[in-house]
Amino acid sequence: MTVVRGATVVRGVTVARGATASRAERRRLLTAISQLPEMLDVLARELRAGRNLHEAIQTASTLPSLHSLGLDTLVTRFASGERLVEALDRWASALNHPDGDLVRAVVSLGSVTGGALAGSMERAALTLRERAGLVDEVRVLTAQTRASAMLLFVAPIGFLVLLLMLDPASSAAVFTTGLGQLCVVLGLVLDVVGFVWMRWLVASVTR
Known part of the structure; x- marks a missing residue:
């Protein structure tokens, strides 16, 4: 051993x-x-x-x-x-x-x-x-795009959390009704798809 x-x-x-x-x-x-x-x-x-x-x-x-x-x-x-x-x-x-x-x-x-x-x-x-x-400029622009992608990904989730904190009674319907749950799931899926797509665009430019 x-x-x-x-x-x-x-x-x-x-x-x-x-x-x-x-x-x-x-x-x-x-x-x-x-x-x-x-x-x-x-x-x-x-x-x-x-x-x-x-x-x-x-x-x-x-x-x-x-x-x-x-x-x-x-x-x-x-x-x-x-x-x-x-x-x-x-x-x-x-x-x-x-x-x-x-x-x-x-x-x-x-x-x-x-x-x-x-x-x-x-x-x-x-x-x-x-x-x-030119390479330095592309590097700066891609860094900005990555930051924007992260912001767009986090913002909807942060807004939902803030809504739950400010008005828990009204926002509870989002999680207790079928339509509300569907909207949450669909929103999260679109959020992830948008984030992955933006990252893919950045990667395709820097390759």
């Missing part, structure tokens, strides 16, 4: 540590995604200053504000002789986010075709900021 309990405790601790590590990794990735526009701005600025792409990435990798992006791994791969496009593929795959794929596409295409890479990076940074702003 002691061995079983010990194994259960160990398993619980392991699961808890795994969940904590997963949350920490998720926070790190979200931080990295939010730093992508700044990364592109830094690279564009370095390119306009006359540095090549490898030097620009090396400079960006030393900035504390971009630490979560893991650019030092790119620099290490460059130093080991790995091609830029391949290193960017590995880096973007680790981010596993559409914004990372956009950065990879812009930088890789510019490194292969040449041209005004700094301008492309600045436009991509603007696109990422606009996208992040």
Whole structure:
């Protein structure tokens, strides 16, 4: 019995540590995604200053504000002789986010075709900021909609309780007659259906 309990405790601790590590990794990735526009701005600025792409990435990798992006791994791969496009593929795959794929596409295409890479990076940074702003706006609107759904769900029930408290004699007919009971049941069903429907609408928008 002691061995079983010990194994259960160990398993619980392991699961808890795994969940904590997963949350920490998720926070790190979200931080990295939010730093992508700044990364592109830094690279564009370095390119306009006359540095090549490898030097620009090396400079960006030393900035504390971009630490979560893991650019030092790119620099290490460059130093080991790995091609830029391949290193960017590995880096973007680790981010596993559409914004990372956009950065990879812009930088890789510019490194292969040449041209005004700094301008492309600045436009991509603007696109990422606009996208992040839109995501934040949707998040706020969905939070407001969830709050409205909860209010609309609770309000009829609260009104019924208030009615029972203020005028119990008159409102007793609601529960003592067949028609009153039918109205209460129908009202509760419609209330639940409306709440579930609004939640479904919010979920369909945020998917």
